[in-house]
Amino acid sequence: MIRKGLTMKVYEDMHEEYEKRHREIWPEMVEELKRHGAHNYSIFLDKETSTLFGYLEIEDEEKWSKMPATEINQKWWEYMEPVMETNPDNSPISKELIEVFHMD
Template sequence: MIRKAFVMKVYPDKHEEYEQKHRDIWPELVTALRHHGAKNYSIFLDPSTSMLFAYVEIENEKTWEQLAQTEVNQKWWRYMEPLMETNSDNSPVTVNLNEVFHMD
């Protein structure tokens, strides 16, 4: 299992909408995430900075990266684009974090 962590940024006035959209996450997106090896996926919000911290466990980097090309993922990015900082392809701007400590 590969542990991944990264940060993103939601716009300050979009916290509630961001949370609501994740409460109502599309079942087909959850299926795609699982199909691409994602397990134990969480996103946390620091309201004081609007920073999102995401943690996911994946089986394989290549399989995980292929998720970005799926139709449902592309649709989700377009759906979320008004709420957060994004790249020109609507993907969220992310900063990957390096693991420095882990305890089971």
């Protein structure tokens, strides 16, 4: 497994809505994530800074790199655009983090 960490930003007044949308995540979105090799996916919120920290494990970088182009992912990005900082294509503005420590 390849471990990935990233940060994103949710709008300060949209914390509850962001959480609600993820509690109600579409089953077809979850299935697509799994089809693209995602496992053990968590997102954490720092309410003081509105920073999101995402952690997931993937099977393969090439397989994972195809996820953004899927129809369901594009719909999800459009759905999430009003609640978080996004790029012009509606993808979340995110910063990939470099792993500096891991313990099993």
